[in-house]
Amino acid sequence: MIYLDFNATTPVDPRVLEVMYPLFSSNFGNASSTQHSFGMEAADLVEGARTQVAELISARSAEIVFTSGATESINLGIRGYVSSSLCAGKKRVLVGATEHKAVLEAAQIACSDNGLQMQEIPVLSDGTLDLAALNTMISNDVALVAAMHVNNETGVINPLSSISEIAHRNSALMFSDLTQSCGKISINVNELGVDFGAYSSHKIYGPKGVGAFFADRRIMRSLNPLIVGGGHEGGMRSGTQNVPGIVGFGVAAKLANESLDDYQNHMKSLRRLFLDEIELQIPDSRINGSNNCVDNTVNLLIKGADANAVMAGMPNVCVSSGSACQSAVPAPSHVLVEMGLDRTSASESIRFSFGKYTSEGEILKAIKELSGAVNYVRSVSERVQIA
Numbered sequence: 001m002i003y004l005d006f007n008a009t010t011p012v013d014p015r016v017l018e019v020m021y022p023l024f025s026s027n028f029g030n031a032s033s034t035q036h037s038f039g040m041e042a043a044d045l046v047e048g049a050r051t052q053v054a055e056l057i058s059a060r061s062a063e064i065v066f067t068s069g070a071t072e073s074i075n076l077g078i079r080g081y082v083s084s085s086l087c088a089g090k091k092r093v094l095v096g097a098t099e100h101k102a103v104l105e106a107a108q109i110a111c112s113d114n115g116l117q118m119q120e121i122p123v124l125s126d127g128t129l130d131l132a133a134l135n136t137m138i139s140n141d142v143a144l145v146a147a148m149h150v151n152n153e154t155g156v157i158n159p160l161s162s163i164s165e166i167a168h169r170n171s172a173l174m175f176s177d178l179t180q181s182c183g184k185i186s187i188n189v190n191e192l193g194v195d196f197g198a199y200s201s202h203k204i205y206g207p208k209g210v211g212a213f214f215a216d217r218r219i220m221r222s223l224n225p226l227i228v229g230g231g232h233e234g235g236m237r238s239g240t241q242n243v244p245g246i247v248g249f250g251v252a253a254k255l256a257n258e259s260l261d262d263y264q265n266h267m268k269s270l271r272r273l274f275l276d277e278i279e280l281q282i283p284d285s286r287i288n289g290s291n292n293c294v295d296n297t298v299n300l301l302i303k304g305a306d307a308n309a310v311m312a313g314m315p316n317v318c319v320s321s322g323s324a325c326q327s328a329v330p331a332p333s334h335v336l337v338e339m340g341l342d343r344t345s346a347s348e349s350i351r352f353s354f355g356k357y358t359s360e361g362e363i364l365k366a367i368k369e370l371s372g373a374v375n376y377v378r379s380v381s382e383r384v385q386i387a
Contacts, residue, residue: 080226090116266358301341
């Protein structure tokens, strides 16, 4: 099997597993039981991981809350903020039209529950947020602007600094889903102007089931938590902390930080090879999205070849036709439709996402299988049309 769906999830790095193993058996303390050495050791490990996870986005450890994943972090941030006193007098929330469904649905619920209106900011054909439209839509009655850093389906990088400047100039705060940029590009939330955001462990070769919520302390103090009872995580996320997962997340974050240059160079090399081979072997195809994107992600439109049929024709290659969280929904990608693709073109698009373990040999084998599947699907389609 050739796995090219690293934007959906990643395998746990062996170095992460090595640190996690003892925390399930010999060092199993509850980080809240600090009356004895087992608990104190667990608490120290959690705080060490908090620092490592914060450093991944150039934040302070006091600005990090551990959660069960990016989806919970997104809900904590958006719903916790919109329901807080910070939004008194505000009437609207602006959300990028190509956001992950977790952001779109959390914002919709938050607005519905608190009497605000959610409006979607359109994107340009290259997938980046339409700044001119944002400038037209925003005013001082906007509580929040939500824009993801890197799109999970296309890899397109949004100009967060420009977006946050527009938001702040109109007294709105800036929320960003950082899930697909962490470990792929350098992130400094202060320079980007991000007030609060979310990211996840399992996208950076850490364990599933653990994520992080980041917020400036002035915001954190006013948020309404989603989960209460016990006062864990500074009262922002009650419940016994997942010590093995949190520590694994910390190690994964540290490794991602240390190896970022090597990772980026590897991705650039794989991307060049992939695109060169696509040009040679898959005619009438093109990339969806801007050239300003993370190098590990290619969203490829293959004209005349239904994506699901192509994927069925190459069972040894693991890719996707959209977000992993939407794979059960039989509809074209909302991201591609918002970028202006018609439903047919959206249904002919496949996402390839590479990882740090991907080899050039795997790329060559995958494209060989892709070429065979595309040729078969196109030939069947042509016969059906003739008939």
